[in-house]
Amino acid sequence: xxxxxxxxxxxxxxxxxxxxVWVMRQAGRYLPEYRALRKKYSFVEMVKxxxxxxxxxxxxxxxxxxxxxxVFSDILVVPEAMGQPYHFREKGGIGMDFSLNSExxxxxxxxxxAVEKLSYVTDAxxxxxxxxxxxxxxLGFCGSPWTLACYMIDGGSSPNFPKTVKxxxxxxxxxxxxxEKLTKVLIGYVQAQARSGIDALQIFxxxxxxxxxxxxxxxxxxxxxxxxxxxxxxxxxILYAKTPSHRxxxxxxxxxxxxxxxxxxxxxxxxxxxxxxFTLQGNLDPALMETxxxxxxxxxxxxxxxxxxxxxxxxxxxxxxxxxAKIECMNSLVNTVLEYPEAE
Numbered sequence: 339x340x341x342x343x344x345x346x347x348x349x350x351x352x353x354x355x356x357x358x359v360w361v362m363r364q365a366g367r368y369l370p371e372y373r374a375l376r377k378k379y380s381f382v383e384m385v386k387x388x389x390x391x392x393x394x395x396x397x398x399x400x401x402x403x404x405x406x407x408x409v410f411s412d413i414l415v416v417p418e419a420m421g422q423p424y425h426f427r428e429k430g431g432i433g434m435d436f437s438l439n440s441e442x443x444x445x446x447x448x449x450x451x452a453v454e455k456l457s458y459v460t461d462a463x464x465x466x467x468x469x470x471x472x473x474x475x476x477l478g479f480c481g482s483p484w485t486l487a488c489y490m491i492d493g494g495s496s497p498n499f500p501k502t503v504k505x506x507x508x509x510x511x512x513x514x515x516x517x518e519k520l521t522k523v524l525i526g527y528v529q530a531q532a533r534s535g536i537d538a539l540q541i542f543x544x545x546x547x548x549x550x551x552x553x554x555x556x557x558x559x560x561x562x563x564x565x566x567x568x569x570x571x572x573x574x575x576i577l578y579a580k581t582p583s584h585r586x587x588x589x590x591x592x593x594x595x596x597x598x599x600x601x602x603x604x605x606x607x608x609x610x611x612x613x614x615x616f617t618l619q620g621n622l623d624p625a626l627m628e629t630x631x632x633x634x635x636x637x638x639x640x641x642x643x644x645x646x647x648x649x650x651x652x653x654x655x656x657x658x659x660x661x662x663a664k665i666e667c668m669n670s671l672v673n674t675v676l677e678y679p680e681a682e
Contacts, residue, residue, distance in 0.1 A: 340473040341405035342537060349538060349574040349595050349617050351650035355680035357642070358405040359672060360477070362578075362598075363658030364398040365410050368627075368665065371397050381426060385411055388462040395466050399474065401665070402672045406475035406537070409466060411459050413481030413542055416523055417490050419452040427494070437493030437501070441512040449519045453526035463534035475538065478531035480565075482543035482579075483520040484558035490516075503548060506557050513557075521561045525568045532572040539575050540598065541565065546579040554585065559592055566593040576619055580657070586611050601656025606644050618648070621656035622671070627663035631670040638674040 339347075339355075347353040365372055372394060375384065384390040394410040414424040414432065423435040438444065467476055487506075488499040506513045528539055541562055549557045558579075566575045570593050578598035579589055586608055589597055596617030599608045605621050612618070626637055638653075645651045653675055659668075 342473055342475045345405055345475040345537060345652070348650055348652050349576075351615055351617060353649045353651070356675055356678045357645070357648075357651045357653045358475075359653040359675045360404050360406040360408065360475075361398070361655050361659050361668070361671075362408075364404065364408050365394045366659060366663075367661035368659060368663040368668075369397055369401070381412075382424075385415065386458050388458055388465050391458075391462040392465045392469060395462070396469060398668075402668055403676055404672060406477050407466060407470055408477045408479070409459065409463055409536075411462070411479070413479070413486060414489060415456060415459060416452065416480065416520070416527060417447075417486055419455040420447040420449060420519070420523060422447065422490055424489070424494070431495030432489060433494035434489060438491045438516070439501075441509070441515070444512070444516055444519065447516075447519055449523050452523045453530060456527055456530070459527075460530045460534040463531060463536060467535035476536050477538050477540060478528070478534075478536035479540040479542060480524055480528055480531075482541050482546075482558060483517045483524065483561040483565075484549065485543050485545045486520055487513075487516055488545045488548070499545060499548060506553065510556075517557075517561050521564050524565050528565060528569045529572070532569055536573055538595075539569060539573055541575060541577050541594075543577065543579040543581075546581040546585075551585070554588060559588065562594075563592040570594065574617075576617070578619075583607065583611075590616060596650070596652070598654065599656065603656075605641065605651075609645070609648065615650075617650040617652060618645075619652040619654045621654065624655045624657050624660050624663070627655070627659055627667045627671070629667065630664075631666050634667045634670040635674045638671055639678075642675065642678050 345358045348358050391410040395407050399407055418424055425433050427433045488502045491502040491505055492499045574595035576596040576598050577594045580600045583603045590612050599605055599620035601621050601623040
């Protein structure tokens with residue numbers, strides 16, 4: 339059974355044997371070949387060049403026996419296509435070229451041509467599909483409307499995104515207008531990704547925890563559900579929402595095939611809590627990749643043992659791999675999974 343078939347079965351809760359494995363944010367600053375490219379090109383240049391994006395997407399697969407390639411892109415390509423560019427700040431973090439500070443700013447956002455402007459992502463997916471052939475899976479992704487709004491309103495990375503929370507609380511009608519615009523563009527964008535050959539789509543709701551329980555549906559989940567409903571019949575959707583454990587059942591109300599679990603939630607607890615048909619992805623601590631090979635092997639083995647026999651488990655980190663990750667730790671992770679005994 340090849341990697342693509344294994345992931346397809348895991349996403350339908352029919353996998354047998356070892357779980358498929360990939361790592362969120364596979365490409366990045368922990369790889370020397372990526373750093374070499376970054377000396378020549380900016381991050382945005384690489385994202386917008388299909389050939390460079392494919393090269394970066396393939397770098398982890400040349401080193402490690404992963405089951406899927408994740409297209410090299412960024413969630414903020416969507417607001418940029420709508421007329422709000424992004425950049426990386428010198429001292430770290432993301433900055434938007436301007437922030438949305440009133441309802442009048444919504445007029446600056448153009449939703450009618452945004453999907454067309456994102457054709458460089460679908461071009462990269464088409465090229466990547468050709469490079470991968472039929473044996474490796476290919477994953478697309480996007481940010482959730484709520485998470486994108488956080489960057490757009492606060493003007494980039496910000497502790498707890500206070501401006502976004504205040505806007506959503508005090509001006510719910512204008513906030514809903516922004517979410518409607520974002521959701522419309524995201525639906526077109528993920529449909530385009532589905533047509534370009536992806537095997538699964540992941541939606542990142544990285545700032546879900548900032549929504550209070552009383553507003554979780556209104557601010558975040560209803561919009562995710564709208565996107566998932568439009569694409570889930572074409573391609574499986576995995577939802578990553580960094581959120582308190584007691585809200586897992588609320589995530590399951592969205593029309594998604596899988597839930598990606600962050601490392602602060604016990605994976606076995608998630609399996610016992612969520613309806614049995616959901617695929618679970620996760621959830622090793624990314625800090626593990628900054629330790630040593632023996633620690634990675636032992637910790638991964640414990641997780642594999644706990645989830646042994648689970649037909650809907652995809653092994654992953656509980657968040658994206660960090661620049662401090664060690665290549666030897668990634669090797670240890672992948673080899674531990676590959677050498678894990680098949681279920682009888």
